[in-house]
Amino acid sequence: MSAPQPRGSRTAPALKAGAVFAVFLALFLLFDRLSRPDGPQTSASPTTAPGATSTTTAPTRTTGRPTTTTAPPTTRTTRPPQTTRTTQPPLKSGQGVTLQILNGTGELRLARDFKPLVRRYGYKIVNTGNTGANYPVSTVYYTDANRDDALAFQRRFPAFKIVQQAPANLSRDVELHAIIGANYTPPH
Numbered sequence: 001m002s003a004p005q006p007r008g009s010r011t012a013p014a015l016k017a018g019a020v021f022a023v024f025l026a027l028f029l030l031f032d033r034l035s036r037p038d039g040p041q042t043s044a045s046p047t048t049a050p051g052a053t054s055t056t057t058a059p060t061r062t063t064g065r066p067t068t069t070t071a072p073p074t075t076r077t078t079r080p081p082q083t084t085r086t087t088q089p090p091l092k093s094g095q096g097v098t099l100q101i102l103n104g105t106g107e108l109r110l111a112r113d114f115k116p117l118v119r120r121y122g123y124k125i126v127n128t129g130n131t132g133a134n135y136p137v138s139t140v141y142y143t144d145a146n147r148d149d150a151l152a153f154q155r156r157f158p159a160f161k162i163v164q165q166a167p168a169n170l171s172r173d174v175e176l177h178a179i180i181g182a183n184y185t186p187p188h
Contacts, residue, residue: 094156095122097149097175102128104135104179113186118178121156126174135181141166146175159184 099118103111111128119125139162142150150163153176160178170177 094118094149094153097123097146097153098126098173099123099153099176099178100127100129100171100174101125102131102177102179104131104133104138104181105184106130106134110180110184110186114178114180114184117157117187123153123176131179135179136183137161138181138184139164139179141170141177141179143170143172143175143177150176153178 101111101114101118111130115125115128138157138160140150140153140160141164143166147163147165154160154163157178159181161183166172166177
């Protein structure tokens with residue numbers, strides 16, 4: 001049998017309350033450490049990625065009195081991954097650009113069938129026809145200062161692998177001359 005406690009003694013409830021408080025404090029610190037975005041720190045000294053900065057505070061000294069402590073503040077700055085992105089200039093509208101479409105393959109009606117695809121982008125088609133020679137690669141020729149228009153045309157129609165200044169035998173009144181070559185595959 002235990003010794004009777006004098007009335008009015010609050011030692012036992014105070015000890016229980018202190019023990020419960022200590023357990024909750026320990027659980028709080030444990031969950032706080034586990035819930036960090038970078039996970040629990042298991043090593044004795046934190047590691048820092050190259051290029052990152054890390055600062056911590058020194059551990060606190062404890063005295064005989066119970067105190068509440070929080071985890072030391074940590075500041076980490078990391079650099080985002082370096083990516084190289086090549087950007088092309090915005091695609092110019094074909095609106096109003098004059099265009100001649102020539103078939104350099106000998107295949108029947110290829111220039112005529114290509115015409116509606118080009119018209120969708122606003123190009124003004126002034127002529128369709130055939131060339132005297134066969135072209136293995138589709139080519140866009142540009143006149144005067146219309147190089148950007150030719151490059152925009154090439155980006156819309158990737159089969160046109162070659163972009164060049166127009167030779168003297170092509171009309172200067174037309175801004176672009178598209179010659180369909182053997183590498184062109186009509187859409188289905």
